[in-house]
Amino acid sequence: MLHAVARVNADDDSVRRWVVLHYRYDADRRERRNIAVAAFDNPDEFHADLETRSAQLRSDKECGEVLDAAERISGRMYGPGYLRLQRNAHLLKRAIEHGVAPAVIDDMELPSNVSYIRAERP
Numbered sequence: 001m002l003h004a005v006a007r008v009n010a011d012d013d014s015v016r017r018w019v020v021l022h023y024r025y026d027a028d029r030r031e032r033r034n035i036a037v038a039a040f041d042n043p044d045e046f047h048a049d050l051e052t053r054s055a056q057l058r059s060d061k062e063c064g065e066v067l068d069a070a071e072r073i074s075g076r077m078y079g080p081g082y083l084r085l086q087r088n089a090h091l092l093k094r095a096i097e098h099g100v101a102p103a104v105i106d107d108m109e110l111p112s113n114v115s116y117i118r119a120e121r122p
Contacts, residue, residue: 010039013083018046020053020075025068032070043077050075085111092116 010019018041021034037053040046054073060066088108095102101118102108110116 008039008041010036010078011083012039013078014080015041016077016079017041018043018075018077020046020050020073022053023070023072023074032068034074046075046077081109085109089114 008015008017010017017039019036020038020040022037023032023034025032026035038049040049050073057066057071057073061069061071089111091102092105092108092110092114095105096116105116105118
């Protein structure tokens with residue numbers, strides 16, 4: 001019996017979503033990385049899909065179809081605003097690396113694990 005699955009866009013930053021990630025080689029970027037392969041608005045559907053994909057990958061590895069031993073399936077939950085906060089943190093990091101401070105730094109909302117200190121001369 002087929003069930004309707006509520007999928008969402010993994011990049012939709014306005015909703016809480018559970019994203020299934022496949023760590024594999026990305027030919028477009030020429031690197032190994034986590035690639036979002038599915039996203040759900042329901043954790044039960046997320047866990048079911050995660051189990052299905054993990055079992056399939058295990059089966060493929062046992063049959064010798066998968067060449068990369070580092071390949072794996074994982075997943076995580078992203079809350080609303082997660083991507084915006086990550087972009088802000090990346091902007092701050094790049095600004096510091098270049099020795100400049102964005103003019104809007106005081107108004108930027110940052111992830112809870114990111115902070116900054118501004119030192120000014122009198």
